[in-house]
Amino acid sequence: MRTPKHIFLLLLVGSVEFLPAESAVEWEDVLSVTENIVCTCGCPTTLVSACSCHRAEEMNREVETLLTEGSTNREIYDHYVAQFGLEVLGAPRMEGFNIVGWFFPFLVLALGGCGVIVGYRYLKGDDGANVVTPTTSPINEKYHSEIQREIADLDT
């Protein structure tokens, strides 16, 4: 006879001790930590705050306990890193080689910004080859200002 598979879950649930309802720690404080920790249930890159599995629930309560005991967020992260390695953090720490990970996109953004300026200057064609210089007769000036006014209104 096949054993119902969720019996294992039931056993696991039975082993969990829930914290008292009157915890001094707010749920938002727990979230501020669990939003940065990956659930160790095995689903890749799923954060504890976003996971509804049994393991996520356990980790939520562990974090709540640690916060109640006075641990800082950083200490809680260190606690999990010691157990599971850096992979448990939702994003790499800004230290060592991983600084590159955080700053490289901004470097590329800045380079792209320079590219836009260069592209603008190139497309503007600053050689003045195709800039029409109006003559200075009063009639031309009148028409020129009229045309400029209409162009300004045209595309709006």
Added chain:
Amino acid sequence: MIELGRHSLIAALLLCGYGILAAFWGGYRKHLPLVRSSENATIATLGLCLVSSCCLWGLIFQNQFQVRYVALVSSRNQPAIYKFASLWGSQSGSLLFWTLILAAFSAIFVFQNRTRNRSLMPYANGILLASCFFFLLLLNFVAPPFALGSSVPSDGAGLNPLLQNPYMIIHPPSLYLGLICLNVPFAIALGALFSGDLSTAWVTATRKWGVVAWCFLTFGVTLGGMWAYEELGWGGYWAWDPVENASFMPWLIATAFLHSIMITEKKGMLKAWNFILIILAFELTLFGTFLTRSGVIESVHSFALSNIGPFFVAWMVITTLMGLYLVTYRSAELQRKGEMRSFLSREFTFLLNNWLFVSICFTIFWGSIFPVLSEWVTGEKITVGPPFFNQVTAPLWLALLILTGVCPLIAWRKATFKNFKRNFIFPIVGGLGGASICLILGVRELLPLMLLSSAGFVGLTIFFEFYKGAQARQAIRPSAFVPAVIDLVTMNKRRYGGFAIHAGVVLVFVGITVSSFFGVDRFFTVQNNESFSLGPYSMVYRGLSKRQDPEKDVVGAPLEVSRNGEIIGTLLPEKHVHHTAQGQPQSEVAIRSTLQDDLYIVLSTWTEDSATFHVYLNPLVMLIWIGVAIMVLGGLFVLIPDQKKARAPLRRLEKEEADANA
């Protein structure tokens, strides 16, 4: 049937090989019969791929478990609709499905251009056939869908339970349609570069196919989000998973392209840049396919580990080098200077738009590959997840949103203070008013405050654009306001279809911002008939319900739900334990969706007389789905040709180029 499927694939491969040679040689020698023959080869390839796909579907429906793929993705008790979806449920079948769609798009393209774009057609067709050839090579020699297993199991493993969801019937095909459709603009672009026909034909053709691809991609990516929301049970719709990112990156570049191609159409500028964007979008579709199938990166969406990765890398390198070489080779013909006048012009805002789209795309690309790079350098595994992507891309999204409002209303050539004031004064005041309302409502975080007020600003720019346009129509032809709006919109479908897309974007931004920043969730452990509440909702737990289906055991936990004291029904979150999925329980979420909020309940754990629920209250999620629907409909509306084709800029460009050539 196995032999028929297998031989169809071999024949398709040979035919594709012939078609490529005939297309390029015929194009080079201007030998029309050879070119026509290559086009017929394209259509025949579609026929053979269809035969092969039907064979695999037939084997799946007949439970022919001697075929390894069938045993992997199907089982006797699997519902027929999921047997149908099994074709794209794993590696080799999805490659076959991909090839089928690619061949179908190629055939449509050939039919569409029987008498048009003849100078670039041989090469464009050759490129499409080359893409088909690559996938047929994989299907014949690397991941054959008709390979036999070493033994014949009595039943198959069945489709992954997570994939047995109605969204998975339509999400992969729509995503594939979008990704594969990007092959066509790529082929047209390379065809134009090969042939040297860089007039305006490629501009119109790539834009139209680009819009089609964009619509499918928008729809497909969103369906993926909806599937994740309903099926993965974590209360969200986007997790910045590498495979999700892989489907999103081509969308970003395709969107950048659809903006910058307008500059090419109207001003003749940015030709080379548009070619680069098309090549990039195409390469990103391959990159996504590579990520999903190579096992390089861990993801909940990826297929099993396989040896297919190096082939994709090789194909990406070949196509990138070929594309870049051709752009460089034709660079002298792609230059056009002197059309940009000022920083304060629509042309310049398009440059900024492209800069932001490409930067966001790069950030996502970088975040997706950085774990591999970091492990390679430091030897230690890391995760790059939502905290990274949210922090790095948030300011860029904000800038892009603001630009969505500015870009369509700023004047071409050079904006003056007068027209700037006329177009933006009310939206800016409206945006600031929106910010004040948010502050009064208690929004204190800077980012949501800025996002929501910017969304208000953009929404008002769109509203005033319709309003002023309708007023102008009324001045020309007196009518009521609504008929004037209809008249206005149908007169210029591209412009107002674009505004509709932007309106959809605004709704998406509002939905994402509000649901991300103001959603709440809690765990509740309750006894039978005990009540609990979250926000305006109260729930009473009515005890466990259990049942056994042929393919799974089901545990449900019915909850009687009331809102503000009024009973609104019963929700039933469940856990399914599929018999064929190694006992891993899978959440079946209960969701009550309204325009205002989603009550989202996951059954976490249970005992005989108590249960633990993870309850989410997600506000305005519905706005996201509505916004995306408007975006897709706007995209389709753009594709409808105007009655009076306002092609003046394009004709001017054609004339100038004809004069230059003369």
